Each structure stands twice: as C-alpha cells, then as structure tokens.
Amino acid sequence: MASIELAKILLDALDDEWKAEATYAAVIDKFGPVRPFSNIIEAEQRHAAALERQLRRLGLTVPPNPWAGKVSVPATLEEACESAVEGEIENIALYDRLIPMIDDPAARQVMENLQAASRERHLPAFRRCLERERGSTHR
Numbered sequence: 001m002a003s004i005e006l007a008k009i010l011l012d013a014l015d016d017e018w019k020a021e022a023t024y025a026a027v028i029d030k031f032g033p034v035r036p037f038s039n040i041i042e043a044e045q046r047h048a049a050a051l052e053r054q055l056r057r058l059g060l061t062v063p064p065n066p067w068a069g070k071v072s073v074p075a076t077l078e079e080a081c082e083s084a085v086e087g088e089i090e091n092i093a094l095y096d097r098l099i100p101m102i103d104d105p106a107a108r109q110v111m112e113n114l115q116a117a118s119r120e121r122h123l124p125a126f127r128r129c130l131e132r133e134r135g136s137t138h139r
Contacts, residue, residue, distance in 0.1 A: 010060075048065075
C-alpha cells in the first residue's frame, strides 16, 4: 500500500492532467479540432492513464474525474492558446514541486516523463499556437 503522501502527490498530478484534458476538450468543442489542442488532448489522456496505472499499482482507487464539462473557454483561440501556455507552465512547476518528494522509483519516472512532455512538447506547441494566432489577428 502506498503512503498517504505518495497517494496525494499522484492525485494532485492526476487532477492537473484531468483539468488540462477538460480544458482542451472545451476548446475543441468551441473552435473545432484545431491544433495543437487536438493533438495534445490525446497526450493528456495518456498522461492521466499513466498516473491512474500508478495509483492502481499501489493499491489505490482512482477517483472520478471532477473536471469534465466544468471548465470555461476563452472567447478567442488566441486567448485559449495563451491560457494553454500558462497552464503548461503551471503543470511544469507542479511537477517541480512534486517530483522531489517521491521515493517510489516507478512513480518518479512516470512523473519525470510527464513533466518532460509538457516542457519539451506541449509548451512549445502552445507557444507556436499563440504566435500564429497573434500573427493572424494583427495582419
């Protein structure tokens, strides 16, 4: 059985991944399957699934996702991209706080991998999205 601290760490990370997934789903619902939201939502689903596997491995129950259908969408795609940049920066910072507290090697590796994906792929993609949208509104 996992420690209470590790369970809380995994649940905090899972909550953040679920929030991102719900946010990107809401953006897609409003603006259509626009990139990078349409690509990254699938990654967020994989991230959540990886954390859920860790919880199950440790004998913990995965709670229901509280975020589905409960996020608001910015008025413009530019604002959605800007919000996504901020969200990915916050996600990276969350992992910066959580990872040092993890002693379990498997859980630590999963969270390091998720953080790397946010830093190296998601954040740059949303920054490009923001640049593209700002360019299209200032032409």
